[in-house]
Structure formats: structure tokens, C-alpha cells
Amino acid sequence: MKLRDALDRCPTELLIDGAWRPASDGRRIDVHDPATAGHLADVASASERDAVDAVAAASRALPGWAATPARQRSAVLRRAYELMTERADLLATLITAENGKALPDARAEVAYAAEFFRWYSEEAVRLSGTVQHAPAGGYRILVDHAPIGVAVLITPWNYPAAMATRKIGPALAAGCSVVLKPASDTPLTALAIGALMEEAGAPAGVVNVLPADRSGAVVTAMLGLPAVRKLSFTGSTEVGRRLLHGAADRVLSTSMELGGNAPFLVLEDADLDAAVRGAMLAKMRNGGEACTAANRFYVHESVADAFAGRLAEAMASLRVGPGLDEDTEVGPLVNAAAQAKVDELVQDAVARGAVVLTGGRIPDRAGHYYPPTVLDRVAPGSAVLAEEIFGPVAPLVRFRDEAEAVRLANATEYGLVSYLYTRDLRRGLALADTLETGMVGLNRGIVSDPAAPFGGVKQSGLGREGGHEGILEYTETKYIATDW
Numbered sequence: 001m002k003l004r005d006a007l008d009r010c011p012t013e014l015l016i017d018g019a020w021r022p023a024s025d026g027r028r029i030d031v032h033d034p035a036t037a038g039h040l041a042d043v044a045s046a047s048e049r050d051a052v053d054a055v056a057a058a059s060r061a062l063p064g065w066a067a068t069p070a071r072q073r074s075a076v077l078r079r080a081y082e083l084m085t086e087r088a089d090l091l092a093t094l095i096t097a098e099n100g101k102a103l104p105d106a107r108a109e110v111a112y113a114a115e116f117f118r119w120y121s122e123e124a125v126r127l128s129g130t131v132q133h134a135p136a137g138g139y140r141i142l143v144d145h146a147p148i149g150v151a152v153l154i155t156p157w158n159y160p161a162a163m164a165t166r167k168i169g170p171a172l173a174a175g176c177s178v179v180l181k182p183a184s185d186t187p188l189t190a191l192a193i194g195a196l197m198e199e200a201g202a203p204a205g206v207v208n209v210l211p212a213d214r215s216g217a218v219v220t221a222m223l224g225l226p227a228v229r230k231l232s233f234t235g236s237t238e239v240g241r242r243l244l245h246g247a248a249d250r251v252l253s254t255s256m257e258l259g260g261n262a263p264f265l266v267l268e269d270a271d272l273d274a275a276v277r278g279a280m281l282a283k284m285r286n287g288g289e290a291c292t293a294a295n296r297f298y299v300h301e302s303v304a305d306a307f308a309g310r311l312a313e314a315m316a317s318l319r320v321g322p323g324l325d326e327d328t329e330v331g332p333l334v335n336a337a338a339q340a341k342v343d344e345l346v347q348d349a350v351a352r353g354a355v356v357l358t359g360g361r362i363p364d365r366a367g368h369y370y371p372p373t374v375l376d377r378v379a380p381g382s383a384v385l386a387e388e389i390f391g392p393v394a395p396l397v398r399f400r401d402e403a404e405a406v407r408l409a410n411a412t413e414y415g416l417v418s419y420l421y422t423r424d425l426r427r428g429l430a431l432a433d434t435l436e437t438g439m440v441g442l443n444r445g446i447v448s449d450p451a452a453p454f455g456g457v458k459q460s461g462l463g464r465e466g467g468h469e470g471i472l473e474y475t476e477t478k479y480i481a482t483d484w
């Protein structure tokens with residue numbers, strides 16, 4: 001689809017109570033194009049007053065939606081899945097336009113995002129409680145799950161569609177109404193999803209969408225309102241910590257999907273072809289701008305030269321260009337700050353002795369490009385091993401034995417996902433137990449699946465999204481003691 005057509009079909013105002021309206025103070029967000037660094041669109045930027053209105057709308061819509069039969073809520077989500085699939089081209093164009101990622105990544109994101117609606121249309125009718133006899137006898141224990149209430153959903157720019165549907169899907173399935181605040185870099189996709197939810201039959205006020213570049217003030221205003229009972233946040237650990245402090249004042253239920261620093265372990269018995277294919281997926285999906293992106297490669301010294309050579313060859317062969325060009329495999333990074341940060345990490349590693357096998361320099365062209373880069377023999381203490389890179393850079397470290405590999409992999413405050421390649425499944429499963437992450441890719445470079453519980457341990461977050469666990473995050477457990 002042509003960019004102009006996609007932009008013409010995308011709303012640019014706030015969605016509150018089923019109506020599109022400008023910000024109360026007229027403020028707009030300037031959405032820019034990462035491929036050219038030029039202007040793309042402007043979008044209403046909510047004020048605190050708009051935020052209060054959106055929560056009031058969600059609050060009014062809540063009782064009706066919570067009382068709607070699960071079969072009907074399920075039908076709305078199923079219709080949203082179908083509409084999203086029909087509109088894949090439009091949504092992928094918007095994602096690429098505002099985020100920069102290559103079209104194949106944007107199309108994959110739309111398919112992944114739509115699956116959350118399909119999965120939670122199925123889960124909506126399977127939310128069951130339990131009945132048991134009290135162990136001491138004399139009465140029964142009934143356990144039920146009720147919708148938690150109005151949920152504030154905050155999403156990042158790296159998966160503007162999937163991070164939204166991963167929250168809207170389970171929230172609506174459970175009977176909650178929501179206010180979605182997308183990242184200011186990528187509000188268009190979220191607004192298009194808001195329009196799609198209306199078309200799918202979500203009643204006015206059940207889904208409200210509030211782009212806001214005064215994010216701190218707008219979110220604080222919402223979290224202070226008694227009607228809000230849930231905060232689901234995906235973003236950086238730093239902002240997540242701040243929001244947890246804010247949520248504590250109101251003892252709010254929170255789900256936190258935060259940063260990662262995924263280790264990718266290649267043992268001496270790994271199938272190297274499979275490991276390189278997995279490494280390319282784990283590193284380069286979304287151009288490296290993923291919380292699940294492999295951030296540190298630990299490779300057994302006996303296979304390190306072979307692995308490094310093959311990985312560098314595969315990385316160097318990728319076509320870098322504007323995301324909307326059909327033959328592009330790696331688009332630009334989201335903004336100038338992201339590009340500068342990636343380069344800073346690379347230059348720090350090089351200054352400490354890392355060997356550049358490919359890439360390693362900002363190209364001389366407009367737009368926020370960074371070339372696929374492989375750094376070998378990265379020294380301990382290099383910032384690139386400790387911080388989220390969020391770009392197409394693969395740092396390699398060699399290890400001698402399994403114990404050293406596990407120690408290095410776990411030496412981080414993060415614990416989202418790890419990847420592990422070995423031909424010995426028994427060894428792999430035993431090692432997976434020792435890795436301090438919420439998810440492990442064992443001989444696989446991708447773990448994300450709407451049917452699986454996605455989430456981290458340590459400072460990568462609290463709670464799970466996807467799977468059956470995902471819907472429980474939007475419920476309160478009610479226990480009734482009774483006898484009959």
C-alpha cells in the first residue's frame with residue numbers, strides 16, 4: 001500500500017468514549033519518519049484533562065462490558081483478528097512508516113499481533129473457577145475470577161501493534177475496559193488499532209487510545225484515579241521502576257514487561273548451521289530492536305572462529321535501506337538517539353579491544369541507519385555486554401566450559417530470555433534450569449508465541465502476557481466459603 005493512502009486512512013485524534021477528538025489544549029505530536037528523519041504526520045497529544053476523561057469513559061463502559069456474555073466478548077475479539085488480518089497491508093505500512101523496520105518485519109508483527117486477538121477470543125470463553133471441599137470438611141471453597149476493572153496500558157515503540165494487542169486482547173477477554181497510551185514515536189499504529197476495535201464491535205469507552213508526549217504527567221493523572229485498578233506496562237526497566245513507585249501509592253495491580261539482556265549460548269556440540277540461523281533470528285528480528293534480541297553471544301572456544309565467521313557473513317549480506325522498499329531486510333533505527341547509543345556501545349567495545357568483523361560505523365546517509373555489526377573477542381567490562389543494545393550489533397565472547405558460560409549468562413540484573421544451542425537435549429534442558437530467565441529458546445531463535453506465557457524474572461519484569469496466564473493478569477480472584 002502507498003504510504004499516502006495508509007496515512008489518509010489513519011485517524012490522528014484521540015479516541016475517547018467512541019469519539020475522535022483533538023487534545024483539550026490543542027497540542028500535537030510531530031511523528032517523524034526514521035528513514036528520512038523528515039515529518040510524517042501530526043497526532044493529537046493528550047492533556048491530563050483528556051486522560052481523566054478517558055478513564056471516566058472507560059469507567060462508564062466497564063459494568064456493561066463486564067456483564068456482556070463471554071461468547072459476545074469473544075466474538076468482538078475474533079472480528080478484530082479478522083479485520084487485522086484483512087488490513088495487514090495498511091497496518092504494516094503504518095508500522096514501517098513510523099518505526100522504520102523493514103516491511104517483512106512489519107508484516108510479521110501484524111500477523112503476530114492479530115494472533116493475540118484470536119488467542120484471547122478463544123480464552124474469553126474458557127475462564128473457569130474451581131470448587132473444592134475444605135480439607136477440614138464442613139464447607140466448600142468456591143474460587144472465581146472477576147474482571148479487575150479499568151486498565152491503563154502503556155506500550156513502547158518497538159512493536160507498536162503487538163504490544164498493544166497483547167494487552168487489549170486479554171483485558172477485553174476478561175471483561176475489562178482500557179485506556180491505551182502508545183509511545184510518542186509510534187502513535188499511528190495504535191490509533192489504527194483503536195479504529196479497528198470500534199469496527200469490530202467494542203462498545204464506546206471500552207477501548208480508548210491516548211497518544212501523549214507528556215507521558216509522565218498524563219500517566220500519573222490516570223494512576224491517581226480510584227477507577228483505575230490495573231497498570232500494564234511494556235518498556236524500559238527505568239520507567240517501569242518509576243511507575244511501580246507510583247502504583248504503590250494506590251496499591252495497584254501491575255504487570256511489567258521490561259528490558260532484557262539476552263545471552264545466546266553456543267556449546268561445543270551445537271549444530272552450527274542451526275545456531276547461526278537461530279542467531280540471525282534472535283539478533284536481527286526487528287533489526288535488533290526487540291527486548292528479546294540476543295544481546296551477548298557466548299560461544300565455546302572450540303567453535304568460536306567458525307561461528308563468528310559464518311555469523312559475520314550472514315550479517316554482512318543483509319540489505320539495509322528504507323523500510324518501505326520491498327527489498328530492504330534491515331531498516332533504520334527508530335530515532336537519532338537510538339542510532340547514537342548503538343554507535344557509542346560499539347565504539348566503547350572497540351576501544352577495549354573488540355575486533356570488528358563487519359559493520360561498526362554510522363553510514364554517511366540521511367536517516368537513522370546502522371549497519372549489521374559483529375564484534376569478536378569483546379572484553380569483559382564492555383558496556384555492550386551490560387546494556388540493552390537495541391540495534392543490529394552482535395558482540396561475541398568465548399568461553400571454556402559450561403560453568404563459565406552459565407556464570408557469564410546470569411551475570412546481569414535482567415532475566416527476560418536466554419538462547420541455548422546444543423545437540424544434546426538432556427544437557428540443554430538441564431542447563432535451561434540454571435539460566436535465570438523467564439524464557440529459554442532451546443535450539444530456537446524465537447520464543448514469542450501468543451499461546452505461551454511471555455515474561456521475565458529479576459529486573460525484566462513482573463507477570464506474564466500471552467497463554468492462559470495472560471488473562472489472569474486482568475482478573476481478581478474471588479473466594480466464597482459456603483455450605484449447602
Ligand code: NAP
Nearest residue numbers: 155156157182183184215216219235236239257258259291
Ligand atoms: P520507555 O522509554 O520506557 O517507554 C515506554 C512507554 O512508556 C512509552 O509509551 C513512553 O511514552 C512511556 N513513558 C516514558 N516515560 C514515562 C513516564 N515517566 N511515565 C509514564 N510513561 C512513560 O521504553 P521504549 O524506549 O519505548 O521501549 C524500549 C524498551 O522497552 C526496552 O527497554 C525494551 O526492552 C522494552 N520492551 C520490553 C518488552 C517486554 O515484553 N519485556 C517488549 C518490548 C519492549 P513516550 O514515548 O511518550 O515517552
